[in-house]
Amino acid sequence: MKKKLADLEPPQLLIVIFLSLILIGTILLMLPFSNKDGISFVNALFTATSAMTVTGLVVVDTGGAYTLFGEIIILLLIQLGGLGIMTFAVVIFMALGKKIGFKQRLLVKQALNQSSLGGVILLAKKLLLFSLIVESIAVVFLAARWVPEMGWSKGVYASVFHAVSAFNNAGFSIWSNSLSDYVMDPVINLVITLLFIIGGIGFTVVFDMWRQKEFKGYSLHTKVMVVGTLSINVFSILMLFILEYNNPGTIGSLPFYGKIQAAYFQAVTPRTAGFNTIDTGQMEDASLFYTIVLMFIGGGSASTAGGIKLTTALILILGTVAFFKGKQHAVIYRRSIRDYVVYRSLALTMGSIIVVMSAVFILNITEKAPFLPLLFESVSAFGTVGLSMGVTAGLSTLGKITVIITMLVGKLGPLTFAFAFARQTPDIIQYPEEDIITG
Amino acid sequence: MKKKLADLEPPQLLIVIFLSLILIGTILLMLPFSNKDGISFVNALFTATSAMTVTGLVVVDTGGAYTLFGEIIILLLIQLGGLGIMTFAVVIFMALGKKIGFKQRLLVKQALNQSSLGGVILLAKKLLLFSLIVESIAVVFLAARWVPEMGWSKGVYASVFHAVSAFNNAGFSIWSNSLSDYVMDPVINLVITLLFIIGGIGFTVVFDMWRQKEFKGYSLHTKVMVVGTLSINVFSILMLFILEYNNPGTIGSLPFYGKIQAAYFQAVTPRTAGFNTIDTGQMEDASLFYTIVLMFIGGGSASTAGGIKLTTALILILGTVAFFKGKQHAVIYRRSIRDYVVYRSLALTMGSIIVVMSAVFILNITEKAPFLPLLFESVSAFGTVGLSMGVTAGLSTLGKITVIITMLVGKLGPLTFAFAFARQTPDIIQYPEEDIITG
Ligand SMILES: [K+]
Ligand SMILES: [K+]
Numbered sequence: 001m002k003k004k005l006a007d008l009e010p011p012q013l014l015i016v017i018f019l020s021l022i023l024i025g026t027i028l029l030m031l032p033f034s035n036k037d038g039i040s041f042v043n044a045l046f047t048a049t050s051a052m053t054v055t056g057l058v059v060v061d062t063g064g065a066y067t068l069f070g071e072i073i074i075l076l077l078i079q080l081g082g083l084g085i086m087t088f089a090v091v092i093f094m095a096l097g098k099k100i101g102f103k104q105r106l107l108v109k110q111a112l113n114q115s116s117l118g119g120v121i122l123l124a125k126k127l128l129l130f131s132l133i134v135e136s137i138a139v140v141f142l143a144a145r146w147v148p149e150m151g152w153s154k155g156v157y158a159s160v161f162h163a164v165s166a167f168n169n170a171g172f173s174i175w176s177n178s179l180s181d182y183v184m185d186p187v188i189n190l191v192i193t194l195l196f197i198i199g200g201i202g203f204t205v206v207f208d209m210w211r212q213k214e215f216k217g218y219s220l221h222t223k224v225m226v227v228g229t230l231s232i233n234v235f236s237i238l239m240l241f242i243l244e245y246n247n248p249g250t251i252g253s254l255p256f257y258g259k260i261q262a263a264y265f266q267a268v269t270p271r272t273a274g275f276n277t278i279d280t281g282q283m284e285d286a287s288l289f290y291t292i293v294l295m296f297i298g299g300g301s302a303s304t305a306g307g308i309k310l311t312t313a314l315i316l317i318l319g320t321v322a323f324f325k326g327k328q329h330a331v332i333y334r335r336s337i338r339d340y341v342v343y344r345s346l347a348l349t350m351g352s353i354i355v356v357m358s359a360v361f362i363l364n365i366t367e368k369a370p371f372l373p374l375l376f377e378s379v380s381a382f383g384t385v386g387l388s389m390g391v392t393a394g395l396s397t398l399g400k401i402t403v404i405i406t407m408l409v410g411k412l413g414p415l416t417f418a419f420a421f422a423r424q425t426p427d428i429i430q431y432p433e434e435d436i437i438t439g
Numbered sequence: 440m441k442k443k444l445a446d447l448e449p450p451q452l453l454i455v456i457f458l459s460l461i462l463i464g465t466i467l468l469m470l471p472f473s474n475k476d477g478i479s480f481v482n483a484l485f486t487a488t489s490a491m492t493v494t495g496l497v498v499v500d501t502g503g504a505y506t507l508f509g510e511i512i513i514l515l516l517i518q519l520g521g522l523g524i525m526t527f528a529v530v531i532f533m534a535l536g537k538k539i540g541f542k543q544r545l546l547v548k549q550a551l552n553q554s555s556l557g558g559v560i561l562l563a564k565k566l567l568l569f570s571l572i573v574e575s576i577a578v579v580f581l582a583a584r585w586v587p588e589m590g591w592s593k594g595v596y597a598s599v600f601h602a603v604s605a606f607n608n609a610g611f612s613i614w615s616n617s618l619s620d621y622v623m624d625p626v627i628n629l630v631i632t633l634l635f636i637i638g639g640i641g642f643t644v645v646f647d648m649w650r651q652k653e654f655k656g657y658s659l660h661t662k663v664m665v666v667g668t669l670s671i672n673v674f675s676i677l678m679l680f681i682l683e684y685n686n687p688g689t690i691g692s693l694p695f696y697g698k699i700q701a702a703y704f705q706a707v708t709p710r711t712a713g714f715n716t717i718d719t720g721q722m723e724d725a726s727l728f729y730t731i732v733l734m735f736i737g738g739g740s741a742s743t744a745g746g747i748k749l750t751t752a753l754i755l756i757l758g759t760v761a762f763f764k765g766k767q768h769a770v771i772y773r774r775s776i777r778d779y780v781v782y783r784s785l786a787l788t789m790g791s792i793i794v795v796m797s798a799v800f801i802l803n804i805t806e807k808a809p810f811l812p813l814l815f816e817s818v819s820a821f822g823t824v825g826l827s828m829g830v831t832a833g834l835s836t837l838g839k840i841t842v843i844i845t846m847l848v849g850k851l852g853p854l855t856f857a858f859a860f861a862r863q864t865p866d867i868i869q870y871p872e873e874d875i876i877t878g
Binding site: 289317344 | 517522727758759762786800803813
């Protein structure tokens with residue numbers, strides 16, 4: 001009955017590797033030289049899961065509870081989880097001089113969410129190289145700001161940690177108030193946000209923009225992602241700027257220029273980054289609700305971001321608009337969207353809604369906190385965002401386990417989902433059609 | 440430029456008639472002999488809209504603020520709104536001996552959510568007769584309980600008011616605590632719930648069950664509605680019974696038999712009825728969240744109920760399951776569900792989510808109440824349910840207007856939607872297809 005590892009289908013194998021790495025990370029984080037005052041199994045598991053799923057929710061203060069060694073383990077888990085463990089596997093395979101077979105290629109294809117097998121190995125290499133280059137450039141800029149403030153060793157370390165965490169949309173910080181000390185610092189604001197926007201828009205988009213210099217040469221996916229990301233970000237900045245303008249707990253007391261920067265940061269961070277420069281729990285309910293919607297949507301496909309993805313949300317809206325207009329197909333940039341793409345988006349979104357609702361429901365039973373912080377926490381975990389209204393540390397053990405599972409499903413769900421789709425075969429039995437009245 | 444009324448398309452004409460009746464109702468409710476201490480325009484408009492859309496949310500206590508005359512106006516609006524104003528129009532036309540033309544038939548077809556024109560007039564007549572018979576039988580049972588308690592005139596009046604309100608899923612009560620005084624009364628519990636379940640399951644279902652005596656003879660729609668309604672109700676009873684078992688604010692202090700009755704009533708009322716026998720605001724957050732989901736789903740198509748409808752929700756779930764299983768079509772009772780039915784359900788649900796989210800967002804700006812009661816209020820208004828955690832009376836004027844619009848969109852939206860669908864024509868321009876990566 002026992003299946004060998006090699007017999008597993010690609011997504012199953014990925015899930016096994018993923019869970020194994022989380023368990024190894026958990027054990028490493030529990031070692032005496034990883035943490036300062038000891039840590040419970042469930043808290044270590046929570047930290048390892050949050051790092052590997054690049055969520056950034058924390059039950060213990062990262063800088064306060066873990067030693068430098070512990071923080072480095074967290075950073076490794078982030079880099080592994082963010083870039084896709086298979087990218088590393090490919091490189092290791094090649095470094096060992098082994099031939100990369102069909103099965104390995106299929107794994108990488110799966111991990112990178114690509115529809116064809118050709119060139120995935122090359123893509124994985126490019127991806128790794130690209131990540132290292134972007135992270136390195138960012139480290140230089142961040143160090144220019146932090147080395148003068150904290151000295152060489154602390155400054156460089158803070159720069160590396162936050163660059164890796166930001167590019168991978170992990171949201172982990174070594175500081176308990178995230179980046180709140182730098183709410184008015186234009187360098188930190190710009191470098192960190194650029195990192196997570198580039199990391200979260202999708203590698204295919206970045207590479208397409210690199211190759212094609214003009215907008216009209218972009219693929220449909222790239223066009224949609226570029227315009228969509230810009231639009232949603234600009235709209236969100238305006239929204240949060242207006243809603244929070246007079247809120248003394250957030251940007252109310254900042255000067256105009258500071259308000260703009262803080263609104264900008266808080267507008268772009270929900271689409272998976274998870275850092276914050278103001279106290280999330282102090283925001284207005286309307287802003288928090290808006291942030292929940294952004295967290296659910298998330299970033300770009302084949303990126304370090306989570307959520308249902310911007311394209312998924314857009315296709316559902318386009319499909320709805322087309323339907324209301326009496327059109328048979330959704331159209332964007334003079335291209336029709338195929339029925340199966342709409343179906344795929346519908347299924348992914350419905351599945352996501354059910355997972356989030358289950359988490360909200362369970363947390364409202366296990367926790368004493370009000371509804372909104374628990375809804376916020378559930379969507380943040382599912383979208384692997386990492387923002388919190390401040391309830392994470394106070395979660396009950398059952399609540400922590402619920403959030404752990406939600407993060408895992410949020411990260412691995414779409415993978416399994418993509419595979420289920422790839423398996424689609426013609427139905428063997430064809431049943432006659434009959435109408436059901438709806439609406 | 441002025442369009443004559445007769446030139447309007449069916450759904451536009453229905454909307455005009457609907458809004459006109461609400462305005463007439465508003466004016467009538469503002470007359471000195473309709474209310475006891477005067478009433479503001481916005482409160483009268485709220486009451487008229489809530490009655491005409493059969494929602495049941497109240498900004499003023501119905502029994503406390505309105506005279507008997509005012510209450511009768513509310514009851515007339517409920518009967519008009521619930522049964523479909525066109526049913527009445529048909530009967531009046533015929534009473535006047537006028538020939539019913541194609542246009543009138545189209546209107547009735549629209550109002551009754553039927554896909555074919557044939558027999559709609561007959562259906563309208565049957566519908567009216569059926570309603571009167573069911574309401575009359577219910578009045579007898581209710582009077583048997585209330586006449587001994589309140590005497591003849593008050594007892595019969597209370598019976599007529601609640602029978603009409605329940606059958607039309609209106610949720611209006613002449614008592615400020617709804618039916619809370621009868622939480623342990625089996626007759627009231629059974630008669631009221633049977634009324635709103637029959638009224639809310641859909642006329643086509645009731646008539647199909649009347650004609651066909653065996654389950655296998657039922658249409659697909661009837662099968663789905665019967666099994667779906669039973670399943671969701673039984674599951675909801677269990678859910679609320681467990682969640683509220685120890686809650687002293689709701690069923691905690693009731694004896695076992697009372698707990699069962701209260702769980703039953705609160706489980707079936709969210710799918711549009713809107714009466715309550717316990718204090719909704721005292722329920723556990725998990726129960727309230729579950730109730731919100733039920734309110735959003737609503738009752739059956741072509742019924743007095745609101746929400747996206749049970750079949751719409753079911754089709755989305757079946758479509759999602761089929762997709763995850765790698766099937767091309769959702770299948771139920773050996774029948775395939777057509778792509779366009781899935782699309783229709785998707786569009787209706789997406790549109791509904793956007794409307795509800797907008798209401799939640801606006802209310803969180805205009806009101807000081809916590810998030811959950813405002814989310815609850817928005818979904819209750821959209822689904823024309825009428826349950827409230829107790830914030831309705833305290834709403835600001837802007838909040839009241841938001842809820843009024845939400846009730847109107849919740850009631851009239853699906854109508855316009857159905858028509859948009861009927862207008863669907865082949866796309867004139869066919870664009871090539873191109874993939875977008877999602878998920
Ligand atoms: K994150
Ligand atoms: K109602």
